[in-house]
Structure formats: structure tokens, C-alpha cells
Amino acid sequence: MKQFVINEVEPLDLVFDQPGHHHNVTDKRAMAAVRPLQQQVKEKGLWACHLTPDLGGQGYGQVKLALMNEILGGTNWGPRVFGCQAPDSGNAEILAHFGSEDQKAKYLRPLLQGDITSCYSMTEPQGGSDPRVFETTAIRDGNDWLINGYKWYSSQARWASFTIVMAVTDPTAPVSDRFSMFLVPQGTPGFNIVRNTGLVGESPEDGAHAFIHYDNVRVPAENMLGEEGRAFEVSQVRLGGGRIHHAMRTLGAATKAYEMMKERAVSRHTQGTLLGHKQSTMQYIANTYVELLQFRLLILHAAWTIDQGDKEGGQIGIGSAKIMSPKILRDIIGRAIQLHGSLGISNELPLGQYWIKAAAQGLVDGPTEIHEVKLAKRLLKNVRPVDGLFPSEHIPGRKAAAVEKLRRFLELSEEELA
Numbered sequence: 001m002k003q004f005v006i007n008e009v010e011p012l013d014l015v016f017d018q019p020g021h022h023h024n025v026t027d028k029r030a031m032a033a034v035r036p037l038q039q040q041v042k043e044k045g046l047w048a049c050h051l052t053p054d055l056g057g058q059g060y061g062q063v064k065l066a067l068m069n070e071i072l073g074g075t076n077w078g079p080r081v082f083g084c085q086a087p088d089s090g091n092a093e094i095l096a097h098f099g100s101e102d103q104k105a106k107y108l109r110p111l112l113q114g115d116i117t118s119c120y121s122m123t124e125p126q127g128g129s130d131p132r133v134f135e136t137t138a139i140r141d142g143n144d145w146l147i148n149g150y151k152w153y154s155s156q157a158r159w160a161s162f163t164i165v166m167a168v169t170d171p172t173a174p175v176s177d178r179f180s181m182f183l184v185p186q187g188t189p190g191f192n193i194v195r196n197t198g199l200v201g202e203s204p205e206d207g208a209h210a211f212i213h214y215d216n217v218r219v220p221a222e223n224m225l226g227e228e229g230r231a232f233e234v235s236q237v238r239l240g241g242g243r244i245h246h247a248m249r250t251l252g253a254a255t256k257a258y259e260m261m262k263e264r265a266v267s268r269h270t271q272g273t274l275l276g277h278k279q280s281t282m283q284y285i286a287n288t289y290v291e292l293l294q295f296r297l298l299i300l301h302a303a304w305t306i307d308q309g310d311k312e313g314g315q316i317g318i319g320s321a322k323i324m325s326p327k328i329l330r331d332i333i334g335r336a337i338q339l340h341g342s343l344g345i346s347n348e349l350p351l352g353q354y355w356i357k358a359a360a361q362g363l364v365d366g367p368t369e370i371h372e373v374k375l376a377k378r379l380l381k382n383v384r385p386v387d388g389l390f391p392s393e394h395i396p397g398r399k400a401a402a403v404e405k406l407r408r409f410l411e412l413s414e415e416e417l418a
């Protein structure tokens, strides 16, 4: 798989390299190059492996999926060639769990085949991490729903055959019951992309993250996905294992930067020595190796925990990996850029792109701070408070108990010791 990715997929990254282009299934030239590769992946039994066998996946456990995603992490086109790109992978999971037979036939099947791409539209301009500020509404009108509002950073909307949008259906309900999900097919009147925002460094208005105005978008009642008011249950399905795969792809990108650092260290001379002979470079290399190994083991442990059926442990592992991802990538890419000097920060190496990826990692699927809070709550859930005034590790108290336990030895007479 690794050789295939290096030989066949990496060239796609270099030629079809416009922002988010790996989601543009409407580019006939790019897709002409991609389709035969997807066919080879299918023949090898490696297509859409995150899915269960009934949906055309392989039923691989999370450990194997994690290892596959590590290989895909160094490329943009890799996930599309292997049928596991976000947000399609998560959207497919939602449709498989909550879709009606009709929705599955219309949207899920072509998505699973890789024939189309999709979009997930939740974040609004006034905030992404706090659903209490979401304002987009869907109001029942006879046999239809009318959707109105603005959504921000809806990735891939410009190329998507359908968008899954979250809208308020009962503004008086508690926040957990306030929202429902709807399927909006491409071309629905009123689905207006205000602009396609790009990431830092990308040309303005030609990015992959759409600012959308839902202006009286009318969809039939059967386009509701899941039950009314249950949008959060629907959205949770798409974030499970995907976060592990995302973390492993982050590891793949960070590992690439590490390999670049090592090559640079033994290739570049400055001030009379190889870069790799300078102590600071050695520290960079050694610390990077250790951090990568720690991160890899953390993710694989999380994947293994999920495979053991330990749901709570799995959630703790997923949260830990999610928190570590942006930090690891930022630290390692920062060192790699530094070692490559001006070339490192230029657009002639992939490191600048990875740097933005690191920042994005701290926001996609919710900011790091929120994951930290969630993880801490899980970790504290079953911890019992101490009895008494002092912590259970307080030495005077422990010593008194130890003296009591060992008193008979302390009180042994000289004759008994003789």
C-alpha cells in the first residue's frame, strides 16, 4: 500500500494541486486519472475500509484502519483514492445509520461508490463550538420544510451533490432537542454560496470552505435525516472512529516532516559542519522521534481499546488523540521549517501547508479546549473525594498508618532481634 501511495497517489498531489481539489469529482481530467487507481484499490479489497462489510467495507478493526490512515496521511488525494475522505466517510456513516431506504438509494450508494462527493453544514458565522448560537431554521410548510439562515465553512459545498444541514426545528426546546438534519440536493433553489473561503495562502474566493446563504430552501419532508429534534444523535455517529483515522493521518504528515528533517540534517552544511552535527539539530531529531513514537502508541492504544469493545476507554483514547494532534503536528512542522530555513517557509516544500493543517486540526470537529474539558470530565467521573482534611498521599497520615502496620517490628526487643 505504501509503495502504491508513493508511486501512484503522490503525483496527483503535485499536478491536481488547487485548494481542496481532491474533493472536486467534477474535474473530469483529474477523475480520469483517479478512477483507475480507485479500481485497483477496490480489486485489492482496500476500498472504503472504514465501512462495515454490509456497506462494502472489509470489517477491519480500528488498529488496521489506523495503520492504513498513517500511510494516507502524507497525501491529499490518498483518502479519495481509497474511498475514505472526509466529510464523505462521516456522511456515509450517518446515512447508513439513519437514512431511509430511499435516501440510501439516492445518496448513500453513489457516495460509497466514490461517484459523488458531499458536504456537512453545521457551523454558522456567529460560532461553531456552541450550538446555542445557531440560528438557521427549518419551518414546516405543508409537506415541505423551508430552510433559512447562513452557514459558514461548509467544506466542499461547491462540488457536493448533496449537503447535510443542521437547522433549528423547535426554538423553544432545550438545546439537545432543538435541531434536525436535512438533505439538500445540489441545485435546490435558494442554496446560494456567498463565497468559497480558502485557507491562509490560498487565493481569495477560490477555496473549499463555503459561506452559504440558505434562502427559503424548500425540501420535501422525506429529506429529513433521522428523527425531528435528534440532530445531535445523528452528528455523533460521524465523529467516532473517524477521529482516530484523522489522528493517524496527522501522524503520517508529521512523520513525513521528520523524514525531511533527517535528510536535511545529513545534507546541509553550515558554519563548517553538517547541520546534523549541531547539538540543537540533534535535539530536534531526538525529541521528534520520541514524540512521534508516543503519539503513535497513543493512537494505536485508542484503536486497540475500541477493538476490545471498551466504549468508555475508546472515548478517552479518541479524546486524547484529538487533543494531541494539533500540538504534535505544530511542534514537529515548526522544527522542520526551522531546519530548512527559508526553503522551509517557502511554497516549494509542503511544510507550509502542513503548518496550516496543524492549526486547522485544533478546530475541525470542535476546538481543542472543548475536547480537553470533555476528556477531563470523563477522567474525573469516577474519582472519589478523600475522607478527611488532607490528600490520601499526605505523608504524615500515611506514615502513622505505616507505623501502626509495622509496630510489632519496631517494638521487637534486643533479645528478639539477636
Ligand SMILES: Cc1cc2nc3c(=O)[nH]c(=O)nc-3n(C[C@H](O)[C@H](O)[C@H](O)COP(=O)(O)OP(=O)(O)OC[C@H]3O[C@@H](n4cnc5c(N)ncnc54)[C@H](O)[C@@H]3O)c2cc1C
Binding pocket: 087, 119, 120, 121, 122, 123, 124, 125, 126, 127, 128, 129, 130, 152, 153, 154, 155, 156, 209, 360, 361, 362, 363, 364, 365, 366, 367, 368, 369, 370
Ligand atoms: C479546515 C476546516 C474545515 C471545516 N469544515 C467544516 C464543515 O465541513 N462543516 C462545518 O459545519 N464546519 C466546518 N468547520 C468549522 C469547525 O467545525 C469550527 O471551526 C469549529 O467548530 C469552531 O468553531 P468556530 O470556528 O466558530 O470558533 P469558535 O466557536 O468561535 O471558537 C473559537 C475559539 O474559542 C475558544 N473556545 C470556544 N469554546 C470554548 C470553550 N468552551 N472553552 C474554552 N475555549 C473555547 C477556542 O480557543 C476556539 O478555538 C471546519 C473548520 C476548519 C478549520
